[in-house]
Amino acid sequence: MLSEQVRVKVDRELKKYPPDRKQSAVMAALRFVQDEKGWIDTGDMVDVAAYLGMSQMGVYEVATFYNMYNLKPMGRHTLTVCTNLSCQLVGAMETLDYIKNKLGIRVGEVTADGKFGLREGECQNVCDEAPLLMINNKKTCGHLTKEKIDQILAELDKE
């Protein structure tokens, strides 16, 4: 069963679509679930499917297609480092290696304390700020240097 808060948000989303096209809200619904608990398990997909009158496999297709949906717990703060071409040209791989070493985890893993998760991501359309990372798919931090990364991690650590 989806939580009350998620259902309210999905209902608001559903108003944008015709009543017989409820499945149009599937991406939003999955996003709300992820915002709430940080990731989406198959049980959540079953709930979303039931709420939108979709097949479970239909929801699964969407959830697995888009890589911004976390299909396993990715820590309280998920750091997504862009490794597309523009970022690579200005040292995205070095940035990624630095974060890996700093946190002691590999891509796709979560720190032992559950605070940080690390992912590789795709282009954020702000290549002028490369290299960059995103925090929980919400906040973009650009022009990354080692110092700036230290600072970001320290701030997140305090939260």
Added chain:
Amino acid sequence: MINIEIDGKHIDVENGCSVIDAAHQLGIYIPHFCYHKKLSIAANCRMCLVQIEKAPKPLPACATPVAEGMKVFTASEQAVKAQKGVMEFLLINHPLDCPICDQGGECELQDLAVGYGGSASRYHEEKRVVLHKDIGPLVAAEEMSRCINCTRCVRFGIEIGGAMELGQAFRGEHAEIMAFVSDTVDSELSGNMIDLCPVGALTSKPFRYSARTWELSRRKSISPHDSLGSNLAVQVKNNRVMRVLPIENENVNECWLSDKDRFSYEGLNSAERLTKPMIKQGGKWLEVEWQVALEYVSNGLRQIAHETGAEYIGALATPHSTLEELYLLQKLVRGLGSQNVDFRLRQSDFSADSKQTGAPWLGMAVADINHVDRFLLVGSFLRKDHPLLASRVRQATKKGAQVNLIHATDDDLLMPIANKEIVPPAEMTTVLAQVLKALAAAKQATLDTSVQQVVQSVTPSAIAQAMADSLASGERVAVLLGNFAQQHPQASQLQLLAQHIATLCGAKFGFFGEAANSVGGYLAQAVPFAGAEHGMNASAMLTAQRKAYILLNAEVELDMQNPQQALAAMGAADMVVALSAYKHHAMEYADVLLPITPFTETSGTFISSEGRVQSFKGTVQPLGDARPAWKVLRVLGNMLNIPGFDYNNSEAVRDEVLGGTDVSAKLGNVLHGVSAQNATWNVTGLQRVSDVPIYATDAIVRRAASLQKTRDAATPRALIHSVELEKLNLQSGEMVKLTQGHGSVRLSIIADDSLPRGVVRVAAGHTITAELGAMFGTIRVERA
């Protein structure tokens, strides 16, 4: 019409037609994988790329609509280069395991790779691996690395099957076909995905590694199961049926088969097959020669006819028997002087006998179902009883047809239902009367006197009104009665009311029909009212016990309306002759077992619910000493000196029955001389609602091992509304004792709030529930 040119040939095609369809009309083959004429266009395999004049790049023929004056080149240098390029990409990740692949020899990828593939690969990196999946006992998904992601199976599930059980998860190089988490594919049409799969990713689990396609001979046959009469290609090796595939017939099964038709062949080779005539002597079964067994039978029957009167002989046959078998059975019985013969074993109301204008049938052509715009379905487990007819109704709903349903259970039909009224069996006539009243008001019509009284006493509910409005607004309406309505204790009342509803809205009116020969049984005169004198029907033969019974294919405790009564009658009889392909429970009560052949080992005829006469030949030799039942009956007829049993072949029998293949004059659903009555039957306590589960309908499927492993064949449970469960002070999941008459069974009981109150749903046709009584009626539930 639009004029286009393909490879220099001109053709006029309809607007909106795709290039690939136009090419196929011209007989030009364009290579393809994801395109399928019955499925939506995906255009994801790109194999059908063709050159089109003025287009800068090759275009996919399946997704390119024709345009006036278009010039298409399917085999030009540009087209072939593009097709070869696509093939090289498809082969990059495809394993080179054709020698051990079950699809080898009938693989679309293999065939096209011969024409378009290179002799060596330029790709030297690692191939991707996709893990195998277990998606159930019928469809094997053991080698998913072979998948080329055409998504035919996914589209089939959504568009034809009605449920998206398979999907394409992940993306790009990681995309793979799978079911949700560890779900199985439970569709009753799932086997078609095997046919659709152009490679060896989805293969038939029961058939795997048992034969190569080129070793098999392919013989035509007709499905002996549901009333559709699907056209089968029975594939045979070493005189054994190895596999069954569809033969395309657009008017019947299109290019599909239900899983029941496809996988039931496993039952043909069951270890329970009866291969020798057997006689019980001193409580022990002895295998004997045919001559001995037949003399025993003819002497026994002659003696009973002589001593107690021929009317003490009764014959019961299943509607899965062929026309010829049913005809000779009744001829034999009538020749002995008895009129007691019936094939309607699960029917309980026989008051319409001889009051009907002909044999009850679908009332329309099967193919016309797709074009109906308003349905009224009464008492039908449509999806499980008639999988492919259900699919046709589903296709109609996609074009906007409204389905109105009156039934006692609310099983998901996997299609939109406009209005439904789910009521206990005893209230179904009332609902129909309400719809009739509302419809008469809407049409300002005066009702016939036969229904006036009943209609006056009801007030249409909002749902009945909505149904009437829906039916009144249709142009092509169909009112169809299902198996449940035919087995219902008020079947003729339901029929009468439905008939008047159909008349008022100018609808086609008919019955789905329970089995392959539900129409044929009437035409073969295997009913007690076919002669000048009337005999006893299937139910009466059990209530007033006979001295001798002849059973044709019937397993009485599974095939009859009231197993308890049937077993009692068999037990009390002096002589029971069982003509059966299997050793079954008759071993307990029969005196003679005569091994007859299933449909693959005999020639015969089935008449489908639309009145289509389909004859077939035997596909393999009879197993052991088993013989076609029509031959056994012919010999018995001769031994008993009954005239007219000199047939050279089964065709001669058929021609004597039908005198041609057009039987339309003998079909008719209209009731005369029956009037609707107010009195519902006396309802006390919980009422039983029974379905015959899809894989429990007849002797062959009951022995088909793989079908018996599906979810549809799971051990029956009793289902009941949670309020009733609470009243009984029981918990969902608990074991309970269900009692009808003097018999009881133990089942677990499950709360199911889609059922109406006051009913318990318990499956019939299953050994576990064979101790119970009639399929309808009062049933007691208590803690076990």
